Amino acid sequence: MATIVKKAKVHFPAAAVWRRVASPGAVPALTRDGELRKILSVDHELRRLAYRLHDAPAPIEDHAASIVVEGDDHHAVVTWTTDLSPDSAREVFADEADALFASMLARVTSDH
Numbered sequence: 001m002a003t004i005v006k007k008a009k010v011h012f013p014a015a016a017v018w019r020r021v022a023s024p025g026a027v028p029a030l031t032r033d034g035e036l037r038k039i040l041s042v043d044h045e046l047r048r049l050a051y052r053l054h055d056a057p058a059p060i061e062d063h064a065a066s067i068v069v070e071g072d073d074h075h076a077v078v079t080w081t082t083d084l085s086p087d088s089a090r091e092v093f094a095d096e097a098d099a100l101f102a103s104m105l106a107r108v109t110s111d112h
Contacts, residue, residue: 001062002090006080006101012109014071017078018047020108021067040064060089067104078105 010017022042040050047070053063065082080101084090 001083001085002087004082004084004090004094004097006097007077008101008105009071009075009077010105010109011075013073014047014069014076015073017071017076017108018044018069021047021049021069021078021104059086059092061085063089078108080104 022044037051037053040052042049046068048066048068050064050066053060053065056063062085063082065080068079068081070077070079080097082093082097084093
């Protein structure tokens with residue numbers, strides 16, 4: 001299984017970022033049209049959301065991911081970890097992962 005990890009530090013309170021990550025529909029990776037993602041767990045204490053993609057597009061056979069928000073009242077560190085199989089799916093998904101992570105960060109740090 002291949003792993004892709006994206007991490008960014010943003011200048012927003014971690015608690016505020018977490019509220020947006022944990023809100024239904026807030027994370028683009030969980031709301032893309034035509035794809036079914038199942039939330040596996042939402043742990044408010046750890047600020048961790050885990051989900052799995054069902055019916056992944058070829059060549060991805062399995063896709064599981066988690067989003068963790070750490071930090072304090074001044075900044076947040078957002079880490080998105082995605083596990084994919086087969087290993088060759090990493091190359092196919094890498095560019096899309098960059099775009100999805102950037103989109104998620106924009107949503108969870110917007111002022112509206």
